[in-house]
Amino acid sequence: MFTGLIEATGTVDALAETPAGRRLRIRAPFAAELSLGESVSVSGVCLTVVAHDHATFDADVSPETLRVT
Numbered sequence: 001m002f003t004g005l006i007e008a009t010g011t012v013d014a015l016a017e018t019p020a021g022r023r024l025r026i027r028a029p030f031a032a033e034l035s036l037g038e039s040v041s042v043s044g045v046c047l048t049v050v051a052h053d054h055a056t057f058d059a060d061v062s063p064e065t066l067r068v069t
Contacts, residue, residue: 007030008028008029008030009028010027010028010029010031010042011027011028012024012025012027013025013026013027018060020060020062021060021061021062021065021066022060022061022066023050023058023059023060023061024042024047024058024059024060024061025056025057025058026040026042026056026057026058026059027056028055028056028057031052031053031055032052032053032054032055034049034052034057035049036049036050036051036052037049042059043069044069045061045065045069047059047060047061048060
């Protein structure tokens with residue numbers, strides 16, 4: 001369970017099927033500050049940043065994560 005402080009909210013910008021599950025693109029005000037490999041809590045699920053730009057970040061979501069969340 002996520003027990004930290006919510007610093008900002010974002011919106012899902014895109015969702016794409018991948019061979020390994022799905023890739024989620026999230027528009028968030030802090031996206032430019034992120035680093036590859038950094039963890040971000042998204043609706044209580046810890047996701048790893050695999051790409052980012054000034055406005056969005058991407059995270060891969062495995063089938064197991066999709067199943068249990």
